[in-house]
Amino acid sequence: MQTDPTPKILRATGAALLLLSACGDRSKMSDQTSCSEPAPTASPAPQPQIIASPAPPAPIAPLGEHPFSARDLLAFARISDPQVSPDGRRVAYVVRETDLEANRGRTELWLGSADGSGAPVVLAAGAVGDHSPRWSPDGRTVYFLSRRSGSAQIWATSPEGGEPRQITDLPLPLSALVVAPDGQHLAFSAEVYLDCDTLACTAERLAAEAADPASGRRYDRLFARHWDTWKDGRRAHLFVIDQGDGAPIDVTAGLDADVPSKPFGGDEEITFTPDSQGLVFAARDVGAEEPWSTNFDLFYAPIRGRAAPRRLTDNPAWDTRPRFSPDGATLYYLAMRRPGFEADRFAILARPWPEGQPTEIAPSWDRSPHDLEVSADGRTLYVTADHLGRAPLFAIDAASGQARELVSDGYQSAPKRAGDHLLFLRDHLRSPAELHRVPLAGGAPEPITQINRQRLANARMGEPEQFTFPGWKGEAVHAWLVKPVDYRPDQKYPLVLLIHGGPQGSFGDHFHYRWNPQFYAGRGYAALMIDFHGSTGYGQAFTDSISDDWGGKPLVDLQAGLAAALARYPFLDGDRVCALGASYGGFMINWIAGNWPDRFRCLVNHDGVFDNRMMYYATEELWFPEWEHRGPYYQNVAAHERHNPVHHVERWKTPMLVIHGSLDYRIPETQGLAAFTALQRRGVPSRLVVFPDENHWVLKPANSLQWHDEVGTWLDTWLRGS
Numbered sequence: 246m247q248t249d250p251t252p253k254i255l256r257a258t259g260a261a262l263l264l265l266s267a268c269g270d271r272s273k274m275s276d277q278t279s280c281s282e283p284a285p286t287a288s289p290a291p292q293p294q295i296i297a298s299p300a301p302p303a304p305i306a307p308l309g310e311h312p313f314s315a316r317d318l319l320a321f322a323r324i325s326d327p328q329v330s331p332d333g334r335r336v337a338y339v340v341r342e343t344d345l346e347a348n349r350g351r352t353e354l355w356l357g358s359a360d361g362s363g364a365p366v367v368l369a370a371g372a373v374g375d376h377s378p379r380w381s382p383d384g385r386t387v388y389f390l391s392r393r394s395g396s397a398q399i400w401a402t403s404p405e406g407g408e409p410r411q412i413t414d415l416p417l418p419l420s421a422l423v424v425a426p427d428g429q430h431l432a433f434s435a436e437v438y439l440d441c442d443t444l445a446c447t448a449e450r451l452a453a454e455a456a457d458p459a460s461g462r463r464y465d466r467l468f469a470r471h472w473d474t475w476k477d478g479r480r481a482h483l484f485v486i487d488q489g490d491g492a493p494i495d496v497t498a499g500l501d502a503d504v505p506s507k508p509f510g511g512d513e514e515i516t517f518t519p520d521s522q523g524l525v526f527a528a529r530d531v532g533a534e535e536p537w538s539t540n541f542d543l544f545y546a547p548i549r550g551r552a553a554p555r556r557l558t559d560n561p562a563w564d565t566r567p568r569f570s571p572d573g574a575t576l577y578y579l580a581m582r583r584p585g586f587e588a589d590r591f592a593i594l595a596r597p598w599p600e601g602q603p604t605e606i607a608p609s610w611d612r613s614p615h616d617l618e619v620s621a622d623g624r625t626l627y628v629t630a631d632h633l634g635r636a637p638l639f640a641i642d643a644a645s646g647q648a649r650e651l652v653s654d655g656y657q658s659a660p661k662r663a664g665d666h667l668l669f670l671r672d673h674l675r676s677p678a679e680l681h682r683v684p685l686a687g688g689a690p691e692p693i694t695q696i697n698r699q700r701l702a703n704a705r706m707g708e709p710e711q712f713t714f715p716g717w718k719g720e721a722v723h724a725w726l727v728k729p730v731d732y733r734p735d736q737k738y739p740l741v742l743l744i745h746g747g748p749q750g751s752f753g754d755h756f757h758y759r760w761n762p763q764f765y766a767g768r769g770y771a772a773l774m775i776d777f778h779g780s781t782g783y784g785q786a787f788t789d790s791i792s793d794d795w796g797g798k799p800l801v802d803l804q805a806g807l808a809a810a811l812a813r814y815p816f817l818d819g820d821r822v823c824a825l826g827a828s829y830g831g832f833m834i835n836w837i838a839g840n841w842p843d844r845f846r847c848l849v850n851h852d853g854v855f856d857n858r859m860m861y862y863a864t865e866e867l868w869f870p871e872w873e874h875r876g877p878y879y880q881n882v883a884a885h886e887r888h889n890p891v892h893h894v895e896r897w898k899t900p901m902l903v904i905h906g907s908l909d910y911r912i913p914e915t916q917g918l919a920a921f922t923a924l925q926r927r928g929v930p931s932r933l934v935v936f937p938d939e940n941h942w943v944l945k946p947a948n949s950l951q952w953h954d955e956v957g958t959w960l961d962t963w964l965r966g967s
Contacts (some may be wrong), residue, residue, distance in 0.1 A: 312730040313704045313767035315953030318758055319343040319946050321677045322696045324670065326377065326659070330384045333664035334359055335404065337368065337378035337387055338680065340696065343946045344373075350946075352376050354389055356404055359663040359682065361693040369402045369409040377421075377512070382428045388412065390422050399431060413486065415493065416448035420481070421505050421512040427521035430548060431486050434505060436479040437495070444493060447479065467536040471865050472508035473908040473940035481505065483515065483526060485548045496546035499553050502528040506541065513566055519573030519598075523547045525557065527565040537867040539563045539585055543578060557596075558603075562589065570623035574598055577606075577619060577626065585868045588749035590785040593617070593626060595643065607646035611784045614639075618660045618667070620685070627651075627660045627667055631782030634711055634723045634753040638669055638683070651683050652690050656755040668693065672756040674709040674727065674763070676701060705730045707766030709754070714809035716802035717778055724806050725752065726814060727762040727772040739821035739964040740771045742807060742845075746828030748779045748791050748799070759943060759952070760827065768957055770964070771817055773810050777802035792873050795829070796836045796888035803833070804841065820846075821964045825956070827851035828912065828941065832890065835920055838901060839893025847963035848901040849956055852912050852941055855920040856891040863913045894923045900930035902959040904952065906939035932959065 308316075320343070327338040336359045341352045351373035357365035369375060372393040379388045384404070391400045394411055397418040402409040412431070413419065421434040437447045454477075462477065469476060481503040484493040497504050504526050505514045514527040524546050531538045541563045546554040558564045562581040569576055576596045580603075581589040590613040596603040606626065614628035615636070626641045637650045638657040655673035662668075665685055672678040680693035707727040716722035729738050743760060745752040752760070752774035762772030776783070778798035779791025790798055811819045824845050826834045831853015838848060854860050861870045861878040871877055874884040886892070901924055905917030914935065924931035934955050936948055943952045 308703055310703050310705065312769075313706050313763040315764055315950055315957075317700065317704045317767075318761060318764070318953075319345070319949065320700055322700075323758075324678050324680060324694060324696060327661055327668060327670065327680055328378050328380060329359060329661045329663045329668055330380050330404070331382055332384055333662065333666075336661075336663065336668055336680065336693070337380070337404070339376050339378070345946055348945055348947050354378050354387070356387075357680075357694065359666070359668055359693070361682070361691065365694070366406075368404070369400070375400075379422050379424045381424060382426055386428075388422060388424055388431065390419060392418075399433065412488070413491070413493075415444050417444050421483075421515060423512050423515050423517060423524075425517040425521040426519060429488055430517070430521055431488065432483060432496075432515060432517065432524060433486075434481045434483055435493075436481050438479055439501065444484075466533045467867070468865060470910045472910060473906075474508075474910075481507065483524065483546070485524070494548065494551065496524055496548060497526075497528070497544075497554060498551065500528055500530050500544075501532060502530040504528050516567045516569060518545075519569055522549070525567040525576065527567065528554075536865060537585065537871055539581070539587055539868050541565055543567055562586070563591075565591075566617050568617050568619055569598065570619050571621055572623055575623060577617060578603075579614060579617060585872045587866075587869060587872075588747070588781070588788055589613075590788075593628070593641070606643055607641050607648055610641070610646060610648050612639075612648075613781065613785070616658060616660055618662060621662060625685075627662075629657045629660065629669075631751050631753065633782055634725060634751065634776055635782075636753065636755065638667065640685075640687075649687070651687055652681075654754065656753065673754045674725070674756065675706050677756045704763075705767070706763045707732065707772070709762075711754070712809070712813060714806055716805050717798040720778075722775065722777060722802050722806060723783070724773065724775040724810065725754070725762070726810055727766050727774075728816075729769050729771050730766050731769075732816070734816055736816060737818040738769065738771050738816055739823075739960075740773060740810070740817050740819075741765045741960065742803070742822065742824040743772055743774045744803065744824060744826030744830035744833045745774070745776075745780070746826070746830045747781070748795065748829035748832075749781055749788050750829075751776050751780045751782050753782065759949065764953060764957075765960075768960070770960065771814070773807065775803055775806040777806070793875050793884055794888070795832065795873065796840065799833065800836065800840065803837075807844075823847040823849065823960055823964060825849035825851075826853065828853065831912070834901070835890035836888065836893075838899055839890060839896045842896045842898055845899050847959060848899050849904070849959060850901055850917070850920060851904040852906060852909050853903075853916065853920065854890070854912055855916045855923075857885045857889040858891075859919075860912065860916060861885060863915070865910050891919075891923075894927070897923060897927055897929055900963055902932050902934065902956065904934045904955070905936070906941060906943065907935060907937040908940040911941045 323341045325339045327336050329336050337356050339352050340355050341350045344351045354368040354375045355365045356368050374392040375389050377390040386401050388401045390397050399412040400409045401412050417435045419433040423432040441447045482495050483497045483504040486493050505511050516525050527541045529541045531540050540561050543557040543564050544554040545557050561584040564580045567578045576598045579591040580594050583589045593606040594603040612630040614630045616629045618627040624643050628639050629636050636656040638652040639648050640651050641648045655671050658670045660667050660669040666682040668682045670678040671681040681690040683690045707730050709727045711725050713721050713723050765772040781788050811817050831850045834848045834850040835853050835855050875881050878885045903917050903921045905914040907914050921933040943949050
C-alpha cells in the first residue's frame with residue numbers, strides 16, 4: 246500500500262504538482278432580489294430577517310480540523326480515467342485540482358504501481374491540461390491529449406520519463422483518443438463540417454465565420470441547440486491516423502451523426518477491431534428524428550479504402566459500449582430494448598465476430614450495467630450497476646449469467662484488469678474516489694491511492710445510515726440519513742430533504758460534488774435522501790413506475806419517508822425541515838409547493854420544471870418528455886398537464902430559493918424565471934439566483950462556492966433565523 250501520496254516528478258524542470266475543476270453528474274444558477282412580505286392571499290409563514298448575502302469566496306487555504314464545507318469539495322483532488330499498463334503492473338490516471346485564481350480545473354497525468362507500492366510520479370510534468378492517458382500495446386509509450394501546444398492534440402511520453410513529444414499538429418482540437426492493438430494507428434474525434442473534405446477546410450470556415458460581423462444562423466430542423474450550446478452545423482467525426490504517414494482519414498464520412506455522442510459520450514463508445522483494420526463505434530444516424538430518437542446503433546468502419554460505415558445492429562433502441570474479448574472472437578456491448586426511453590435497462594449482448602447473431606448474457610439479472618470489462622479468458626464480465634442505494638462491482642459468468650458481488654459497499658466505477666486483480670475507482674458518502682483493487686476471485690478491496698488522506702482527516706463528516714420503509718402501496722423504499730457533524734443524541738437538529746434528479750437516478754452511497762449531504766451535515770443539519778419510485782438500482786419495474794406519474798408515487802414516498810425518518814431518529818426536529826432538489830428534483834420542489842404546502846419551512850429549486858407545456862416546446866431532447874408523458878404534448882395534453890406544477894400556484898406559500906443557469910437548454914431558464922414570478926406575485930418570500938455562465942450544472946469553482954453559500958444562507962435564514 247502507498248504510504249506517501251505526494252508524487253515524485255519524472256522531469257526535473259517545470260514540476261507543477263496538483264493543480265482541478267469542479268465537475269458535476271448527468272441528469273435527466275446576477276443580482277439578487279430581496280424577499281417581500283407575504284400577500285394576504287398566502288397563509289402565514291415564518292418571517293425571519295433574510296441573512297445577508299455571502300461575501301465573495303476566498304481562495305482555498307490549508308485548514309486544520311474543521312466541519313466539512315463547500316471549500317472541501319474544491320480542495321479534494323479528483324482521480325479519473327485509470328488505464329492499466331499491458332503487463333498489469335502500472336496504472337496511469339488523471340488528477341484534477343482546483344485553481345481558484347484561474348477559476349478552473351487543472352489536470353495532470355499520474356503514474357503509479359497497480360499494487361499500491363511506492364509513490365506515484367507525475368507524467369510529462371510542466372503542463373496542466375493533460376488528460377486521456379492511453380498505453381501502447383508494448384507498454385513503452387503513454388499517449389495522451391494535451392493543450393500544451395495551444396489546442397488539444399495527441400502527445401506521447403515514456404513511462405520511464407523524458408520529454409513528451411507531439412504526435413499531431415492538426416488545425417482543430419481533438420478528443421476521444423483510442424490506440425489500436427497494432428500500436429501503429431490512433432483514432433480520435435474532431436468537430437467538422439460534413440461538406441468539408443479536410444480538417445483545414447473546417448478550420449478555414451470557422452475563421453471566416455468569426456471574422457464575419459453578421460452573427461445570424463439558419464436552422465431547418467431541431468437540435469438547433471443542445472445541452473448548453475447552439476449548434477453551428479459541425480459534427481464530431483471519427484478519424485484515424487497511421488503514425489507512419491500521419492494523414493487523418495474520416496472513417497465516419499457520410500454519417501450525419503456525432504462520434505462520440507453528445508453531450509456526454511466518450512471513447513467508451515469506440516473500439517478498434519482485434520486486427521486493427523477497423524473500428525466499431527456507436528452512433529445515432531437518424532436524420533431529422535434525432536431530437537426524439539434514442540436509436541444508437543453499432544457501426545463498423547474499415548480504416549482503409551474509405552468505404553462507408555456498415556451498420557452492425559438494427560435494434561431501434563440504444564446500443565453502446567462495444568468491447569472485444571481478448572481472443573477477438575466475441576464482440577460484447579450494451580443494448581436497451583425500448584426505443585425513446587433513455588432509462589431503460591441495458592442488457593449485455595455477445596455477438597460472434599465478425600459475423601453472427603447476438604445473444605443476451607444474464608437476461609434474468611434485473612440490473613442495468615454502467616461499465617463493462619472482460620476477463621483475460623473471456624469467461625467473466627466485470628460490470629458496475631446501481632443496486633439498492635449503492636453501485637457494487639459485479640462478476641458475471643458469461644456462460645451461466647450468474648452474477649456475484651465482488652465489492653458491495655460504496656460506488657464503484659471504471660474497472661480494469663490488472664493481472665490477477667481488478668483495479669477500479671471507489672467512493673462513498675465519506676470519501677471522494679480513490680483507486681482500489683480486489684482479487685479476481687473476490688476479497689476485501691485494497692486502496693491503491695490515498696491522495697486525499699490528509700484532507701479527509703481534517704474534515705469532520707456526518708455518519709451515514711441506510712434504512713427502508715413502506716412507501717407507495719406498502720412497497721419497500723430505501724433511504725439514507727446522514728447525521729450532523731458532531732452529532733449528540735440529546736440534541737435536536739433541523740433536517741434537509743434532498744430530492745434527486747433524473748428522475749431515474751439515485752442518491753446513494755456516493756460522493757457527489759454538489760449535492761453532497763456532508764455539506765449540510767457540516768452546517769449542523771441532518772440530511773435525508775430517499776430513493777422514491779422511479780429510482781435506479783431496484784429493478785426495472787421500480788424504475789419504470791415513475792413514468793407518467795411524476796407527482797404521484799414519488800410524492801407518496803417522500804411523505805412516507807420523511808415520516809419514517811422522524812419516527813426512527815428522535816434527534817430530528819420535525820418542525821424545522823427544508824426540501825431541496827434539482828432538475829426533476831426541482832420539478833418536485835415546485836410540485837410540493839402546491840401539493841404539500843404546509844410541511845416545510847423553506848424550499849430550494851435548482852433548474853426545476855415549472856410548466857410542462859413550455860418545457861416540452863423549449864427543451865432539446867424531446868424523447869425524454871415524450872416517453873415520460875406518453876407522447877408529444879399536442880397528442881397527449883392530458884398526460885403532460887396531469888402533474889403540471891403551474892396549475893397549483895394558487896396554493897404556493899412556502900419560502901423558496903430559485904436557482905437557474907442561463908446556459909441550461911435542457912430545462913431553460915424561463916422555467917426558473919416563471920417560478921420566481923409566481924412566488925413574487927403571490928407575495929411569497931423568495932429569491933432568484935441566476936448564473937449567466939452555467940448550464941444545467943454549476944461547474945466553475947467560484948460559482949460552486951457561491952451556490953453553496955446561497956443555499957446555506959437560505960437554509961440558515963429559515964431554519965435558524967429569528
